[in-house]
Amino acid sequence: MIQILVGFGPMMLKALGQTLLLALLGLFFACIIGLIFGLMNVVKNKACNIIATIFVDVIRGVPMIVLAYFIFFGIPYLWNNMLGIGGMTLTALTAGTICLALNCGAYMAEIIRAGIQSVDKGQMEAARSLGLSYGVAMRKVVLPQAIRTMIPSIINQFIITLKDTSILSVIGFPELVNTTKNVVGITFKSFQAWALAGLMYLVVIIALSRLAKMLERRLNRGRE
Protein backbone atom coordinates (compact mmCIF):
# COMPACT_ATOMS: atom_id res chain seq x y z
CA MET A 1 0.00 0.00 0.00
CA ILE A 2 2.77 2.38 1.03
CA GLN A 3 4.64 1.51 -2.13
CA ILE A 4 1.62 2.28 -4.30
CA LEU A 5 0.95 5.44 -2.37
CA VAL A 6 4.48 6.75 -2.70
CA GLY A 7 5.20 5.42 -6.16
CA PHE A 8 1.90 6.10 -7.91
CA GLY A 9 0.01 8.40 -5.54
CA PRO A 10 0.90 11.60 -7.42
CA MET A 11 -0.04 10.02 -10.74
CA MET A 12 -3.38 8.85 -9.38
CA LEU A 13 -4.06 12.23 -7.81
CA LYS A 14 -3.45 13.83 -11.17
CA ALA A 15 -5.89 11.32 -12.68
CA LEU A 16 -8.41 12.27 -10.02
CA GLY A 17 -7.93 15.86 -11.16
CA GLN A 18 -8.73 14.78 -14.73
CA THR A 19 -11.82 12.97 -13.44
CA LEU A 20 -12.98 16.14 -11.71
CA LEU A 21 -12.23 18.25 -14.78
CA LEU A 22 -14.29 15.93 -16.96
CA ALA A 23 -17.12 15.84 -14.42
CA LEU A 24 -17.21 19.63 -14.11
CA LEU A 25 -17.21 20.18 -17.87
CA GLY A 26 -19.88 17.53 -18.31
CA LEU A 27 -22.04 18.96 -15.53
CA PHE A 28 -21.74 22.49 -16.83
CA PHE A 29 -23.05 21.58 -20.26
CA ALA A 30 -25.52 19.13 -18.73
CA CYS A 31 -27.11 21.99 -16.80
CA ILE A 32 -27.57 23.97 -20.01
CA ILE A 33 -28.93 20.96 -21.91
CA GLY A 34 -31.16 20.03 -19.00
CA LEU A 35 -32.60 23.53 -18.72
CA ILE A 36 -33.28 23.74 -22.46
CA PHE A 37 -34.96 20.36 -22.75
CA GLY A 38 -36.68 20.65 -19.37
CA LEU A 39 -38.28 23.92 -20.46
CA MET A 40 -39.11 22.51 -23.88
CA ASN A 41 -41.04 19.83 -22.09
CA VAL A 42 -43.24 22.21 -20.10
CA VAL A 43 -44.00 24.95 -22.65
CA LYS A 44 -47.36 24.87 -24.39
CA ASN A 45 -46.00 23.74 -27.74
CA LYS A 46 -46.49 20.23 -29.08
CA ALA A 47 -43.38 20.25 -31.31
CA CYS A 48 -41.13 21.31 -28.41
CA ASN A 49 -42.69 18.69 -26.11
CA ILE A 50 -42.13 15.92 -28.64
CA ILE A 51 -38.50 16.87 -29.33
CA ALA A 52 -37.74 17.00 -25.60
CA THR A 53 -39.45 13.68 -24.95
CA ILE A 54 -37.58 11.96 -27.77
CA PHE A 55 -34.25 13.34 -26.55
CA VAL A 56 -34.81 12.13 -23.02
CA ASP A 57 -36.10 8.72 -24.12
CA VAL A 58 -33.23 8.10 -26.51
CA ILE A 59 -30.48 9.09 -24.10
CA ARG A 60 -32.03 7.21 -21.20
CA GLY A 61 -32.57 4.18 -23.39
CA VAL A 62 -28.91 3.85 -24.41
CA PRO A 63 -26.20 2.67 -22.00
CA MET A 64 -23.57 5.34 -21.50
CA ILE A 65 -20.77 3.05 -22.64
CA VAL A 66 -22.53 2.66 -26.01
CA LEU A 67 -23.02 6.42 -26.20
CA ALA A 68 -19.31 6.93 -25.44
CA TYR A 69 -18.17 4.52 -28.18
CA PHE A 70 -20.70 6.01 -30.59
CA ILE A 71 -19.51 9.57 -30.06
CA PHE A 72 -15.79 8.81 -29.90
CA PHE A 73 -15.56 6.29 -32.77
CA GLY A 74 -18.91 6.35 -34.57
CA ILE A 75 -19.34 10.07 -35.25
CA PRO A 76 -15.82 10.66 -36.70
CA TYR A 77 -16.25 7.48 -38.79
CA LEU A 78 -19.55 8.78 -40.15
CA TRP A 79 -18.01 12.17 -40.89
CA ASN A 80 -14.69 11.04 -42.34
CA ASN A 81 -15.42 7.70 -44.00
CA MET A 82 -19.13 7.50 -44.74
CA LEU A 83 -19.75 11.11 -45.67
CA GLY A 84 -16.19 11.46 -46.92
CA ILE A 85 -15.77 14.96 -45.54
CA GLY A 86 -12.72 14.04 -43.50
CA GLY A 87 -10.53 15.86 -41.06
CA MET A 88 -12.56 15.21 -37.94
CA THR A 89 -10.81 14.09 -34.81
CA LEU A 90 -12.32 14.11 -31.37
CA THR A 91 -10.13 14.14 -28.30
CA ALA A 92 -11.16 11.82 -25.51
CA LEU A 93 -11.88 14.89 -23.39
CA THR A 94 -14.23 16.40 -25.99
CA ALA A 95 -16.02 13.13 -26.65
CA GLY A 96 -16.19 12.41 -22.94
CA THR A 97 -17.62 15.83 -22.17
CA ILE A 98 -20.26 15.50 -24.89
CA CYS A 99 -21.16 12.06 -23.67
CA LEU A 100 -21.48 13.10 -20.02
CA ALA A 101 -23.33 16.29 -20.92
CA LEU A 102 -25.90 14.43 -23.03
CA ASN A 103 -26.37 11.66 -20.51
CA CYS A 104 -26.58 13.83 -17.42
CA GLY A 105 -28.48 16.49 -19.41
CA ALA A 106 -31.32 14.08 -20.13
CA TYR A 107 -31.72 13.26 -16.45
CA MET A 108 -31.43 16.94 -15.54
CA ALA A 109 -34.18 17.72 -18.05
CA GLU A 110 -36.45 15.29 -16.24
CA ILE A 111 -35.55 16.76 -12.85
CA ILE A 112 -36.21 20.29 -14.10
CA ARG A 113 -39.50 19.29 -15.75
CA ALA A 114 -40.71 17.64 -12.56
CA GLY A 115 -39.55 20.61 -10.49
CA ILE A 116 -41.41 23.12 -12.64
CA GLN A 117 -44.53 20.98 -12.67
CA SER A 118 -44.43 20.73 -8.88
CA VAL A 119 -45.00 24.49 -8.59
CA ASP A 120 -48.70 25.30 -8.17
CA LYS A 121 -50.30 26.33 -11.47
CA GLY A 122 -51.79 29.36 -9.73
CA GLN A 123 -48.35 30.96 -9.44
CA MET A 124 -47.98 31.16 -13.21
CA GLU A 125 -51.60 32.28 -13.62
CA ALA A 126 -51.25 35.07 -11.08
CA ALA A 127 -48.09 36.33 -12.76
CA ARG A 128 -49.68 36.20 -16.21
CA SER A 129 -52.83 37.91 -14.94
CA LEU A 130 -50.69 40.92 -13.98
CA GLY A 131 -49.51 41.22 -17.58
CA LEU A 132 -46.13 39.53 -17.18
CA SER A 133 -44.92 37.46 -20.12
CA TYR A 134 -44.46 33.71 -19.88
CA GLY A 135 -40.68 34.14 -19.81
CA VAL A 136 -40.63 36.68 -16.99
CA ALA A 137 -43.18 34.69 -14.99
CA MET A 138 -41.08 31.56 -15.43
CA ARG A 139 -37.81 33.29 -14.52
CA LYS A 140 -39.00 35.38 -11.59
CA VAL A 141 -41.76 33.31 -10.05
CA VAL A 142 -41.84 29.65 -11.12
CA LEU A 143 -38.17 28.68 -11.53
CA PRO A 144 -36.98 30.10 -8.19
CA GLN A 145 -39.62 27.97 -6.46
CA ALA A 146 -38.93 24.93 -8.64
CA ILE A 147 -35.18 25.03 -7.91
CA ARG A 148 -35.80 24.53 -4.20
CA THR A 149 -37.54 21.23 -4.79
CA MET A 150 -35.02 20.22 -7.46
CA ILE A 151 -31.87 20.67 -5.37
CA PRO A 152 -31.72 17.24 -3.70
CA SER A 153 -32.27 15.47 -7.03
CA ILE A 154 -29.71 17.66 -8.78
CA ILE A 155 -27.08 16.91 -6.14
CA ASN A 156 -27.83 13.23 -6.50
CA GLN A 157 -27.45 13.49 -10.26
CA PHE A 158 -24.14 15.33 -9.87
CA ILE A 159 -22.77 12.48 -7.76
CA ILE A 160 -23.95 9.89 -10.26
CA THR A 161 -22.30 11.84 -13.07
CA LEU A 162 -19.05 12.10 -11.16
CA LYS A 163 -19.02 8.33 -10.79
CA ASP A 164 -20.05 7.84 -14.42
CA THR A 165 -16.82 9.47 -15.57
CA SER A 166 -15.23 6.09 -14.82
CA ILE A 167 -17.12 4.65 -17.80
CA LEU A 168 -15.17 7.01 -20.03
CA SER A 169 -12.00 5.08 -19.29
CA VAL A 170 -13.09 2.94 -22.25
CA ILE A 171 -12.34 5.70 -24.72
CA GLY A 172 -8.89 6.18 -23.26
CA PHE A 173 -9.37 9.35 -21.25
CA PRO A 174 -6.70 9.37 -18.51
CA GLU A 175 -9.12 9.61 -15.62
CA LEU A 176 -8.83 7.70 -12.37
CA VAL A 177 -10.03 4.24 -13.47
CA ASN A 178 -7.92 4.26 -16.61
CA THR A 179 -4.84 5.32 -14.68
CA THR A 180 -5.43 2.76 -11.95
CA LYS A 181 -5.59 0.05 -14.61
CA ASN A 182 -2.17 1.18 -15.80
CA VAL A 183 -0.81 1.16 -12.25
CA VAL A 184 -2.07 -2.39 -11.79
CA GLY A 185 -0.54 -3.32 -15.14
CA ILE A 186 2.85 -2.16 -13.93
CA THR A 187 2.78 -3.29 -10.30
CA PHE A 188 0.25 -6.18 -10.30
CA LYS A 189 -0.91 -4.88 -6.91
CA SER A 190 -4.63 -4.99 -7.70
CA PHE A 191 -5.89 -4.84 -4.14
CA GLN A 192 -3.88 -1.82 -3.10
CA ALA A 193 -4.37 0.15 -6.30
CA TRP A 194 -8.13 -0.37 -6.56
CA ALA A 195 -8.58 0.27 -2.86
CA LEU A 196 -6.77 3.56 -3.26
CA ALA A 197 -8.86 4.51 -6.30
CA GLY A 198 -12.06 3.67 -4.43
CA LEU A 199 -10.92 5.70 -1.47
CA MET A 200 -10.24 8.71 -3.67
CA TYR A 201 -13.74 8.60 -5.17
CA LEU A 202 -15.22 8.13 -1.73
CA VAL A 203 -13.46 11.13 -0.20
CA VAL A 204 -14.42 13.46 -3.04
CA ILE A 205 -18.04 12.33 -3.15
CA ILE A 206 -18.54 12.49 0.60
CA ALA A 207 -16.99 15.96 0.66
CA LEU A 208 -19.26 17.05 -2.18
CA SER A 209 -22.42 15.69 -0.64
CA ARG A 210 -21.59 17.37 2.68
CA LEU A 211 -21.09 20.63 0.84
CA ALA A 212 -24.37 20.11 -1.00
CA LYS A 213 -26.22 19.45 2.25
CA MET A 214 -24.87 22.69 3.69
CA LEU A 215 -25.93 24.58 0.60
CA GLU A 216 -29.38 23.02 0.73
CA ARG A 217 -29.82 23.98 4.36
CA ARG A 218 -28.71 27.54 3.68
CA LEU A 219 -31.17 27.88 0.79
CA ASN A 220 -34.02 26.64 2.94
CA ARG A 221 -33.16 28.84 5.88
CA GLY A 222 -35.75 31.44 6.83
CA ARG A 223 -38.55 29.66 5.04
CA GLU A 224 -41.45 27.77 6.53
Next chain:
Amino acid sequence: MAENKELRIHVEHLKKSFGTLEVLKDISTDIHEGEVVVVLGPSGSGKSTFLRCLNRLEDITAGTVIVNGNDITDKHTDINKARENVGMVFQHFNLFNNMDVLGNMMLAPVELKKASKEQAKEKAVELLTRVGMQDKLHAYPAQLSGGQKQRVAIARALAMNPKIMLFDEPTSALDPEMVGEVLAVMKQLASEGMTMVVVTHEIGFAREVANRVIFMENGYIVEEGTPSEVIDNPKEARTIDFLSKVL
Protein backbone atom coordinates in the same frame (compact mmCIF):
# COMPACT_ATOMS: atom_id res chain seq x y z
CA MET B 1 -77.98 54.85 -16.14
CA ALA B 2 -75.03 52.50 -16.47
CA GLU B 3 -75.54 52.50 -20.22
CA ASN B 4 -74.34 56.08 -20.47
CA LYS B 5 -70.97 55.12 -19.03
CA GLU B 6 -68.06 53.73 -20.96
CA LEU B 7 -68.34 50.10 -22.01
CA ARG B 8 -65.65 48.09 -20.21
CA ILE B 9 -66.47 44.51 -21.11
CA HIS B 10 -68.43 43.30 -24.11
CA VAL B 11 -69.11 39.58 -24.38
CA GLU B 12 -70.89 38.18 -27.40
CA HIS B 13 -71.84 34.52 -27.92
CA LEU B 14 -68.90 33.33 -25.83
CA LYS B 15 -68.36 29.59 -25.96
CA LYS B 16 -65.75 27.57 -24.13
CA SER B 17 -65.11 23.86 -24.35
CA PHE B 18 -62.60 21.65 -22.56
CA GLY B 19 -62.18 18.84 -25.07
CA THR B 20 -65.68 17.56 -25.66
CA LEU B 21 -67.07 19.14 -22.50
CA GLU B 22 -68.85 22.38 -23.32
CA VAL B 23 -68.62 24.56 -20.21
CA LEU B 24 -69.84 27.88 -21.60
CA LYS B 25 -72.54 27.47 -24.22
CA ASP B 26 -73.60 30.95 -25.23
CA ILE B 27 -72.80 33.90 -23.01
CA SER B 28 -73.51 37.51 -23.97
CA THR B 29 -73.40 40.51 -21.67
CA ASP B 30 -72.07 44.06 -21.36
CA ILE B 31 -70.40 45.55 -18.31
CA HIS B 32 -69.96 49.30 -17.98
CA GLU B 33 -67.60 51.57 -16.07
CA GLY B 34 -68.18 51.47 -12.34
CA GLU B 35 -70.53 48.52 -12.38
CA VAL B 36 -70.22 45.81 -9.76
CA VAL B 37 -71.47 42.58 -11.25
CA VAL B 38 -71.82 39.50 -9.08
CA VAL B 39 -71.99 36.13 -10.80
CA LEU B 40 -73.89 33.46 -8.89
CA GLY B 41 -74.59 29.87 -9.73
CA PRO B 42 -74.10 26.28 -8.61
CA SER B 43 -70.65 24.74 -8.93
CA GLY B 44 -69.99 23.50 -12.43
CA SER B 45 -72.22 26.20 -13.91
CA GLY B 46 -69.25 27.79 -15.66
CA LYS B 47 -69.02 31.01 -13.66
CA SER B 48 -65.32 30.73 -12.88
CA THR B 49 -64.56 29.75 -16.46
CA PHE B 50 -66.54 32.79 -17.64
CA LEU B 51 -64.46 35.05 -15.41
CA ARG B 52 -61.20 33.46 -16.57
CA CYS B 53 -62.19 34.05 -20.19
CA LEU B 54 -62.34 37.79 -19.48
CA ASN B 55 -58.53 37.97 -19.28
CA ARG B 56 -57.97 34.92 -21.45
CA LEU B 57 -56.56 32.74 -18.72
CA GLU B 58 -58.69 30.24 -20.59
CA ASP B 59 -58.45 30.05 -24.36
CA ILE B 60 -61.72 31.14 -25.85
CA THR B 61 -63.37 28.56 -28.10
CA ALA B 62 -65.77 30.86 -29.94
CA GLY B 63 -67.39 34.27 -29.68
CA THR B 64 -66.06 37.75 -29.02
CA VAL B 65 -64.75 39.26 -25.81
CA ILE B 66 -63.79 42.93 -25.86
CA VAL B 67 -62.17 44.28 -22.71
CA ASN B 68 -61.24 47.95 -22.39
CA GLY B 69 -61.62 48.21 -26.15
CA ASN B 70 -59.18 45.35 -26.83
CA ASP B 71 -60.58 42.38 -28.69
CA ILE B 72 -58.88 39.65 -26.66
CA THR B 73 -60.26 36.94 -28.91
CA ASP B 74 -58.16 38.40 -31.73
CA LYS B 75 -54.84 36.56 -32.06
CA HIS B 76 -53.06 39.84 -32.88
CA THR B 77 -54.03 41.54 -29.64
CA ASP B 78 -51.11 41.81 -27.21
CA ILE B 79 -52.67 39.83 -24.40
CA ASN B 80 -50.01 40.86 -21.87
CA LYS B 81 -50.78 44.52 -22.53
CA ALA B 82 -54.53 43.87 -22.24
CA ARG B 83 -54.06 42.04 -18.94
CA GLU B 84 -52.23 45.00 -17.38
CA ASN B 85 -55.59 46.77 -17.13
CA VAL B 86 -57.47 43.82 -15.69
CA GLY B 87 -56.64 42.83 -12.12
CA MET B 88 -57.49 39.36 -10.93
CA VAL B 89 -57.94 37.93 -7.45
CA PHE B 90 -57.93 34.16 -7.03
CA GLN B 91 -59.63 31.76 -4.67
CA HIS B 92 -56.28 30.44 -3.49
CA PHE B 93 -54.60 33.89 -3.36
CA ASN B 94 -51.62 32.79 -5.46
CA LEU B 95 -49.18 35.14 -3.81
CA PHE B 96 -45.66 34.52 -5.09
CA ASN B 97 -44.23 32.26 -2.41
CA ASN B 98 -40.63 33.15 -3.20
CA MET B 99 -41.10 36.86 -2.45
CA ASP B 100 -42.11 38.91 0.55
CA VAL B 101 -45.18 41.14 0.47
CA LEU B 102 -43.31 44.08 -1.04
CA GLY B 103 -41.73 41.82 -3.66
CA ASN B 104 -45.18 40.58 -4.61
CA MET B 105 -46.43 44.14 -4.93
CA MET B 106 -43.52 45.48 -6.93
CA LEU B 107 -42.70 42.69 -9.39
CA ALA B 108 -45.18 43.52 -12.14
CA PRO B 109 -45.04 47.35 -11.99
CA VAL B 110 -41.23 47.31 -12.10
CA GLU B 111 -40.86 44.53 -14.70
CA LEU B 112 -43.41 46.17 -16.97
CA LYS B 113 -41.79 49.58 -16.51
CA LYS B 114 -44.91 51.14 -15.07
CA ALA B 115 -42.85 52.63 -12.28
CA SER B 116 -39.33 52.95 -10.96
CA LYS B 117 -38.45 50.88 -7.91
CA GLU B 118 -38.96 53.86 -5.62
CA GLN B 119 -42.33 54.77 -7.13
CA ALA B 120 -43.46 51.15 -7.04
CA LYS B 121 -42.49 50.86 -3.40
CA GLU B 122 -44.26 54.06 -2.48
CA LYS B 123 -47.40 52.93 -4.28
CA ALA B 124 -47.15 49.48 -2.68
CA VAL B 125 -47.00 50.94 0.81
CA GLU B 126 -49.94 53.21 0.05
CA LEU B 127 -52.06 50.32 -1.25
CA LEU B 128 -51.05 48.02 1.58
CA THR B 129 -52.08 50.74 4.03
CA ARG B 130 -55.47 50.86 2.35
CA VAL B 131 -55.98 47.14 2.91
CA GLY B 132 -54.52 47.29 6.42
CA MET B 133 -51.37 45.33 5.66
CA GLN B 134 -48.76 48.06 6.06
CA ASP B 135 -47.16 46.24 9.00
CA LYS B 136 -46.33 43.16 6.96
CA LEU B 137 -44.16 44.60 4.19
CA HIS B 138 -41.41 42.04 4.67
CA ALA B 139 -43.50 39.03 5.63
CA TYR B 140 -43.52 36.01 3.33
CA PRO B 141 -46.86 34.55 2.21
CA ALA B 142 -46.32 31.47 4.38
CA GLN B 143 -46.33 33.74 7.44
CA LEU B 144 -49.72 35.31 6.67
CA SER B 145 -53.26 34.16 7.42
CA GLY B 146 -55.65 33.50 4.57
CA GLY B 147 -57.44 36.80 5.01
CA GLN B 148 -54.14 38.68 5.07
CA LYS B 149 -52.95 36.89 1.95
CA GLN B 150 -56.11 37.79 0.10
CA ARG B 151 -55.87 41.44 1.10
CA VAL B 152 -52.27 41.51 -0.19
CA ALA B 153 -53.43 39.79 -3.37
CA ILE B 154 -56.05 42.50 -3.91
CA ALA B 155 -53.44 45.22 -3.31
CA ARG B 156 -51.04 43.46 -5.71
CA ALA B 157 -53.65 43.53 -8.47
CA LEU B 158 -54.39 47.21 -7.74
CA ALA B 159 -50.71 48.09 -8.04
CA MET B 160 -51.07 47.88 -11.82
CA ASN B 161 -53.83 50.53 -11.78
CA PRO B 162 -56.36 48.24 -13.44
CA LYS B 163 -59.59 49.56 -14.89
CA ILE B 164 -61.38 46.32 -14.06
CA MET B 165 -61.03 43.89 -11.18
CA LEU B 166 -62.03 40.24 -11.47
CA PHE B 167 -62.63 38.22 -8.30
CA ASP B 168 -62.77 34.43 -8.54
CA GLU B 169 -64.42 33.19 -5.33
CA PRO B 170 -62.14 35.40 -3.22
CA THR B 171 -63.54 34.25 0.12
CA SER B 172 -64.21 30.57 -0.57
CA ALA B 173 -60.88 29.34 0.78
CA LEU B 174 -61.01 31.48 3.93
CA ASP B 175 -61.87 30.56 7.48
CA PRO B 176 -65.24 32.10 8.34
CA GLU B 177 -63.80 34.72 10.67
CA MET B 178 -61.60 36.09 7.89
CA VAL B 179 -64.29 36.52 5.26
CA GLY B 180 -65.38 39.87 6.66
CA GLU B 181 -62.01 41.61 6.34
CA VAL B 182 -61.74 40.68 2.66
CA LEU B 183 -65.31 41.64 1.84
CA ALA B 184 -64.74 44.99 3.58
CA VAL B 185 -61.83 45.74 1.25
CA MET B 186 -63.95 44.78 -1.75
CA LYS B 187 -66.84 46.97 -0.58
CA GLN B 188 -64.50 49.90 -0.20
CA LEU B 189 -63.17 49.30 -3.69
CA ALA B 190 -66.71 49.20 -5.07
CA SER B 191 -67.60 52.43 -3.33
CA GLU B 192 -64.61 54.09 -4.99
CA GLY B 193 -66.12 53.29 -8.36
CA MET B 194 -64.01 50.31 -9.46
CA THR B 195 -65.54 48.17 -12.19
CA MET B 196 -65.77 44.71 -10.64
CA VAL B 197 -66.86 41.26 -11.70
CA VAL B 198 -67.17 38.96 -8.70
CA VAL B 199 -67.81 35.24 -8.68
CA THR B 200 -68.91 34.42 -5.16
CA HIS B 201 -71.28 32.52 -2.93
CA GLU B 202 -71.65 35.51 -0.60
CA ILE B 203 -75.29 36.39 -1.24
CA GLY B 204 -75.11 39.12 1.40
CA PHE B 205 -72.29 40.82 -0.47
CA ALA B 206 -74.22 40.55 -3.74
CA ARG B 207 -77.31 42.11 -2.22
CA GLU B 208 -75.42 44.93 -0.58
CA VAL B 209 -72.79 45.85 -3.16
CA ALA B 210 -73.80 44.57 -6.59
CA ASN B 211 -75.45 46.76 -9.22
CA ARG B 212 -76.28 43.66 -11.15
CA VAL B 213 -76.46 39.96 -10.44
CA ILE B 214 -75.95 37.31 -13.10
CA PHE B 215 -77.23 33.85 -12.34
CA MET B 216 -75.54 31.13 -14.38
CA GLU B 217 -76.30 27.50 -14.76
CA ASN B 218 -75.06 24.81 -17.09
CA GLY B 219 -73.09 27.20 -19.29
CA TYR B 220 -75.84 29.77 -19.79
CA ILE B 221 -76.90 33.02 -18.16
CA VAL B 222 -80.28 32.03 -16.77
CA GLU B 223 -81.28 35.31 -15.24
CA GLU B 224 -79.76 38.74 -14.69
CA GLY B 225 -80.87 41.97 -13.10
CA THR B 226 -80.55 44.05 -9.95
CA PRO B 227 -80.02 42.17 -6.68
CA SER B 228 -83.60 42.78 -5.65
CA GLU B 229 -84.84 41.34 -8.95
CA VAL B 230 -82.63 38.25 -9.05
CA ILE B 231 -82.09 37.47 -5.38
CA ASP B 232 -85.33 38.64 -3.79
CA ASN B 233 -87.77 38.08 -6.63
CA PRO B 234 -86.27 35.46 -8.94
CA LYS B 235 -88.43 34.48 -11.90
CA GLU B 236 -86.67 31.42 -13.22
CA ALA B 237 -87.33 28.07 -11.55
CA ARG B 238 -83.60 27.22 -11.48
CA THR B 239 -82.70 30.50 -9.78
CA ILE B 240 -85.43 29.96 -7.18
CA ASP B 241 -84.19 26.43 -6.60
CA PHE B 242 -80.56 27.54 -6.19
CA LEU B 243 -81.38 30.43 -3.86
CA SER B 244 -83.60 28.22 -1.69
CA LYS B 245 -80.53 26.05 -1.06
CA VAL B 246 -78.05 28.79 -0.25
CA LEU B 247 -80.14 31.41 1.55
